[in-house]
Amino acid sequence: MILKIENLNAEVDGKPILKGLSLSINAGEVHAIMGPNGAGKSTLSYVLGGRPGYEVTGGSATFDGQDLLALDPHERAAAGLFLGFQYPVEIPGVSNVQFLREALNAQRKLRGEEPLSGGDFLRLARGQADALGLSMDMLKRPVNVGFSGGEKKRNEMVQMGIIDPKLAILDETDSGLDIDALRVVSEGINRIMRKPGKSVLLITHYQRLLDYVKPDFVHVLAAGRIVKSGGPELALELEREGYAQVAA
Amino acid sequence: MTLALPSTRQEAWRWSDLSALPTLAEQAPRGGVIDAHDFWIGDGPRLLFIDGHYDAGLSRPGPVEIGRTGDASDHPLARLAGGDGWVLTLGHDHAPSGTIEIVHVATGGASHLPARITLAEDAQASIVETFVGDGWANRFTRIALARSARLMRTVRLLQSSGFQSIREEAAIAEGASLVTILLGAGAAGTRIDAALSLDGEGAFAEFGGALLARGDQRHDANIVLRHAAPGGSSRQIWRAVADDSATDSIAARVEVARGAQQTDAEQSLKGLLLARTATINTKPELEIFADDVKCAHGCAIGELDKQALFYMQSRGIPPHPARALLTRSFVAGALERIGEEAVRDAVLADAEAWLGEAA
Numbered sequence A: 001m002i003l004k005i006e007n008l009n010a011e012v013d014g015k016p017i018l019k020g021l022s023l024s025i026n027a028g029e030v031h032a033i034m035g036p037n038g039a040g041k042s043t044l045s046y047v048l049g050g051r052p053g054y055e056v057t058g059g060s061a062t063f064d065g066q067d068l069l070a071l072d073p074h075e076r077a078a079a080g081l082f083l084g085f086q087y088p089v090e091i092p093g094v095s096n097v098q099f100l101r102e103a104l105n106a107q108r109k110l111r112g113e114e115p116l117s118g119g120d121f122l123r124l125a126r127g128q129a130d131a132l133g134l135s136m137d138m139l140k141r142p143v144n145v146g147f148s149g150g151e152k153k154r155n156e157m158v159q160m161g162i163i164d165p166k167l168a169i170l171d172e173t174d175s176g177l178d179i180d181a182l183r184v185v186s187e188g189i190n191r192i193m194r195k196p197g198k199s200v201l202l203i204t205h206y207q208r209l210l211d212y213v214k215p216d217f218v219h220v221l222a223a224g225r226i227v228k229s230g231g232p233e234l235a236l237e238l239e240r241e242g243y244a245q246v247a248a
Numbered sequence B: 001m002t003l004a005l006p007s008t009r010q011e012a013w014r015w016s017d018l019s020a021l022p023t024l025a026e027q028a029p030r031g032g033v034i035d036a037h038d039f040w041i042g043d044g045p046r047l048l049f050i051d052g053h054y055d056a057g058l059s060r061p062g063p064v065e066i067g068r069t070g071d072a073s074d075h076p077l078a079r080l081a082g083g084d085g086w087v088l089t090l091g092h093d094h095a096p097s098g099t100i101e102i103v104h105v106a107t108g109g110a111s112h113l114p115a116r117i118t119l120a121e122d123a124q125a126s127i128v129e130t131f132v133g134d135g136w137a138n139r140f141t142r143i144a145l146a147r148s149a150r151l152m153r154t155v156r157l158l159q160s161s162g163f164q165s166i167r168e169e170a171a172i173a174e175g176a177s178l179v180t181i182l183l184g185a186g187a188a189g190t191r192i193d194a195a196l197s198l199d200g201e202g203a204f205a206e207f208g209g210a211l212l213a214r215g216d217q218r219h220d221a222n223i224v225l226r227h228a229a230p231g232g233s234s235r236q237i238w239r240a241v242a243d244d245s246a247t248d249s250i251a252a253r254v255e256v257a258r259g260a261q262q263t264d265a266e267q268s269l270k271g272l273l274l275a276r277t278a279t280i281n282t283k284p285e286l287e288i289f290a291d292d293v294k295c296a297h298g299c300a301i302g303e304l305d306k307q308a309l310f311y312m313q314s315r316g317i318p319p320h321p322a323r324a325l326l327t328r329s330f331v332a333g334a335l336e337r338i339g340e341e342a343v344r345d346a347v348l349a350d351a352e353a354w355l356g357e358a359a
């Protein structure tokens, strides 16, 4: 099992958001979490990523056999966890290339691997950028600065491709994408993550992403808990009948 | 000579801490064998000063001469720098090959040294000065740029203790350009003073840099930039970083004289506090007596962006390098204005070394 979350409780600013959330993901599986706005979906991804201010008040999360919650955010990354942000952050003055090379080599160092040379890194970055329709020029610009919403999401996928994680938690990677960009990004997810031993947790609001990245399991998150789980058909049911009906 | 120092009750000295100077002024330098090897950047002319004394054996001065500058200043620190100093005089259209490098090594005590830079029409030069060691290094540089002359000056203030006081006075003629970029890193206190006058039409002056302070270190810059003729442009781009209980202070004043129409003056004074206990003071001032001028000024003091830090950590960058990377990008805004790549890289490396020492 790659991720096992048991009875997770978490609060932000003293306000309980996750209230006893349990979820298990095996290697090789794609899970989707759907739920209304404000249900706690982004909170779940931040808690798993270790964002300061998101305080775990109970429960556990085990990642690839390790106590995930005991690790610092960068250690979680090196262990193979990738967070795709709903709102990717702009970092003026730091180029994508510099940022990613530093990130990748920091991860490799923590894992006891040799750093990647400049040339090898650029080859890797170019391959991922090409596949997602971003130019190397854009990768030389500051991280996400001046990128459109769609470009930021593609850039998240370029980063994921370079980092090559074991588990990707993708928070509304589909939001703000037109249909062509959605296809490109979905192909990216499938290409990078649809491999033995790798798993994906897709957080989404809409069914349409799931037409391209087919989930093995679908969960409904409402009021801080998983209230229903099923197969891909659950997503269609949600689309047809609405969260209120299905989660009731 | 008794040392008469300005009081912090004077407005221009209110953020200064000169308290170490009387003791340093009494001490004799230790002297000894000096290795300045690490501080040279290129292969151009180079001059080594040890405690303000020229070391002919380890220098190859190129066009620079040692002698009286003949200048006097009524500035309270600059006026201490009389006697022999270094002099660069370039004739019409002359440009020495390579960057001129001057390394000032201090071994305790105090040293006062004047310098004179005179560039005739269309002459060009680039000068890097590097301050290392300890003790009080007090310097006064008088600059005169004739029509269309160009001078690029880079100052690396890297002493590990003591004090560095730098005074620059410049007169810039028609179409001439003076760019001075400083890096205050190391661990010593500094006082940076400048009085620059854009005397000719279409003159350009830039004076700025990055001030990095930690512990109880203090950097203190006080700049007066005067537009006396029409069509001039000026830039003051400063980035201040303060950690622990350190203090950075920048007072930057732009004066636009009556008749200095079409002046374009830009000031950007930005501070980054790495600890809540650190202090950054900024004081931008504008005094404008012409009506057709463009003066842009921005001041902002903040902390490292927490969202960006988490984003970087979530990609695997540990907290310390993440903070260093963000801080480096912040200061790069001021240091990237150094024109020559080798010099810029050296100064960025100095900043990097300072950042790498952060806890």
Ligand SMILES: Nc1ncnc2c1ncn2[C@@H]1O[C@H](COP(=O)(O)OP(=O)(O)O)[C@@H](O)[C@H]1O
Binding pocket: A012, A013, A015, A017, A035, A036, A037, A038, A039, A040, A041, A042, A043, A044
């Ligand atoms: N930084 C924050 N401070 C205070 N409340 C927050 C913060 N982030 C999220 N919340 C609250 O937590 C709840 C869940 O938010 P979120 O996880 O973003 O939901 P979702 O992603 O499912 O739309 C909401 O009520 C939201 O207002």
Ligand SMILES: [Mg+2]
Binding pocket: A041, A042, A043, A086, A171, A172
């Ligand atoms: Mg959300």
